[in-house]
Amino acid sequence: QILGGLLTNINTGKPGRMVTNDFIVDIANKDGQLQLNVTDRKTGKTSTIQVSGLQTSSTDF
Numbered sequence: 001q002i003l004g005g006l007l008t009n010i011n012t013g014k015p016g017r018m019v020t021n022d023f024i025v026d027i028a029n030k031d032g033q034l035q036l037n038v039t040d041r042k043t044g045k046t047s048t049i050q051v052s053g054l055q056t057s058s059t060d061f
Contacts, residue, residue, distance in 0.1 A: 010034065 006016035006027045015028035024039040034051040 006018060006025075009016045010027060010029050013029060015026065017027070018025045022041055024041060026037040026039075028035050030050075032052065036049040037046050038049070039046045
């Protein structure tokens with residue numbers, strides 16, 4: 001549910017953040033690409049995941 005809420009915000013152009021005991025997840029729309037930055041709170045290391053092809057609207061088939 002939390003990630004679903006973050007993705008809903010992305011559709012409206014708002015970045016989001018989820019913080020757990022172990023990780024910080026920042027999610028944003030960067031020029032049409034979904035970008036997630038996942039930070040390991042114990043090590044401080046960050047991994048970036050980028051997904052292209054975001055659509056502003058969808059059609060159910």
